[in-house]
Amino acid sequence: MERKRGSVSSETEEYPVIWLQCATCTGCSVSVLNSVSPSIKNVLIDEVIPGKHVDLRFHATIMAGTGDLVIERMEETAHKKGGYILVVEGAIPRDGAYGSIGERNGEAVSMASRVESLGKDALAVIALGTCAAFGGIAAAEPNPSGCGGVAELFSSHNIRTPLINIPGCPPHPDWFVGTVASILLKGLPSPEELDEYKRPKAFFGKLINENCPRRAYFDEGKFARKFGEPGCLNELGCKGPVTYADCPLRLWNNGVNWCIGAGSPCIGCVEPGFPDLVSPFYRKLVEIALPTKKEV
Ligand code: FSX
Ligand code: SF4
Numbered sequence: 641m642e643r644k645r646g647s648v649s650s651e652t653e654e655y656p657v658i659w660l661q662c663a664t665c666t667g668c669s670v671s672v673l674n675s676v677s678p679s680i681k682n683v684l685i686d687e688v689i690p691g692k693h694v695d696l697r698f699h700a701t702i703m704a705g706t707g708d709l710v711i712e713r714m715e716e717t718a719h720k721k722g723g724y725i726l727v728v729e730g731a732i733p734r735d736g737a738y739g740s741i742g743e744r745n746g747e748a749v750s751m752a753s754r755v756e757s758l759g760k761d762a763l764a765v766i767a768l769g770t771c772a773a774f775g776g777i778a779a780a781e782p783n784p785s786g787c788g789g790v791a792e793l794f795s796s797h798n799i800r801t802p803l804i805n806i807p808g809c810p811p812h813p814d815w816f817v818g819t820v821a822s823i824l825l826k827g828l829p830s831p832e833e834l835d836e837y838k839r840p841k842a843f844f845g846k847l848i849n850e851n852c853p854r855r856a857y858f859d860e861g862k863f864a865r866k867f868g869e870p871g872c873l874n875e876l877g878c879k880g881p882v883t884y885a886d887c888p889l890r891l892w893n894n895g896v897n898w899c900i901g902a903g904s905p906c907i908g909c910v911e912p913g914f915p916d917l918v919s920p921f922y923r924k925l926v927e928i929a930l931p932t933k934k935e936v
Contacts, residue, residue, distance in 0.1 A: 652693045655824060656717050656724040658758055659699040662751040663739055663778040663787050664730025667810040668769035669701050675813035676894040683817060692824040697724070700741075711742035718758050725823070726762040726801075728755055731771040731778035732793050734786030755790060756797050764802040764828055765790060768816060773805035773837070774912040781916055791838065802828050805838040809909040814890060815843045835884070837912055843890075848880035848906050851888040867903060877922035879908030 661669065673680045678688065687693050696702075698714040705713070717724050733739045736750030743749060759765050767790040770776035778787040791803060806815050819840055822829065835841055849855065857863070857872040864871035872878070883906050887898045899906055908918035915921075 652687055652691055654693055654695045656695045656697050657727060658697055658714055658717055658724055658762075659727040659729065660741060660751070660754055660758070661700050662728060662730035662732050662741075662755065662772070663785065664769065664771060665777070666701060666729075668729045668772075668808075669699070671808075671810035672768070672813045672816050673702070674893075675817050678817065683820075688817075688821050689824040694820060694824075708742075714742075714758075718761060721761045722763045724762055725820075726755075726758050726765045727768055728759075728765060728772045728790050729768045731775050731787035731789060733778075734788065738785035738787075752793060755793055756799065759790065759794060759801055760797070760799045762801050764804065764823065765794075766816070766819065767791070767803060767805045767807075767838075769811050770807040770809045770909055770911075770914050773807040773839075774914070776807075776809055777915055803838055804829060804834065804840065806843075807837075807839060807910040807912075807914075808885070809914065811910075812843070812885075812887070812890060812892065815840070818843065839884070839910070843886050844884045844910060846884065846886060848883045848885060848888060848900070851886075852880055852900060853888065854900060873900060873903075873905040875924055876905050877907075877920065877924060878905035879911070879918050879921075879925060880906040881925060883908040883911055885910045 675683065682688070683694060684696055697717045698710060703710060732752050732755050734752060736748070736752060739751040740748035741751055741754045767773040771778045771787070772790055774789045775787055775792070778785070791805070794801070794803060804819060806819055808815065829840060833841055835844060849858070852858070854872045857870070858874060862871045863875040864873055865875060867876065878900070880900065888900070891898045891901070905922065907921045908914055911918065
């Protein structure tokens with residue numbers, strides 16, 4: 641008999657996903673759960689791409705089960721080498737005392753050990769959010785827990801599983817859903833489709849500054865001196881000239897607005913080194929030595 645769940649049939653190709661939440665504020669999950677088109681219900685219940693379905697097997701915030709049962713399910717899913725996609729949300733504390741996910745033989749299993757063991761056998765890993773991609777807020781000075789991103793952990797363990805970084809604090813839901821849909825549709829992204837920080841160029845290919853609606857003010861040197869004034873927000877600390885993301889075109893909250901539209905300077909939340917390198921947020925960019933800074 642044909643098995644039906646949402647619009648998913650027995651003919652459908654299943655893509656198991658294990659989603660680990662490490663040192664996170666859960667903002668990344670909240671952002672993706674607020675995806676509007678498609679809605680998260682459609683992503684999880686229906687076929688995002690005809691004939692292909694995302695089978696979310698483990699996600700601590702939204703799964704109904706708890707305890708050994710869900711850990712067993714996660715480990716079962718991971719038995720098939722290359723048979724699942726791993727999503728990592730949040731930074732990974734090097735010191736296991738700062739975070740664990742489940743137990744093995746009565747002993748807590750550290751987040752780092754989970755990401756390492758699940759990461760090495762995954763088909764691909766998506767580091768979702770700036771914390772998972774580059775360390776982010778969790779890795780800000782003085783970083784007592786030794787937090788870092790997935791790439792850092794992988795390079796210290798020589799893990800070569802394909803990695804896609806989708807930074808943002810939080811990331812836009814479209815960046816995640818669009819990346820997953822593209823993997824289902826045409827496989828993993830080629831190296832040319834990712835930038836030097838493994839971010840999909842489709843979403844992170846252009847500087848905020850290039851498409852900013854205040855760009856004319858920037859070119860004319862008309863700067864806001866106080867919040868609420870018209871003008872370019874450069875003097876108020878805008879990091880748009882060194883930040884790669886499509887926020888000015890995509891907007892947030894289903895197209896309602898975005899940071900600069902609401903009068904706030906861009907804080908560079910998708911860039912490696914956020915937040916330390918782009919702090920103080922409201923200090924003019926030229927006064928900060930940024931390794932990623934481009935001449936503007
Ligand atoms: Fe970090 Fe994401 Fe910012 Fe929060 O998981 S990218 S602090 S929105 O939740 O990890
Ligand atoms: Fe827009 Fe900021 Fe660039 Fe000014 S500095 S044009 S506000 S992105």
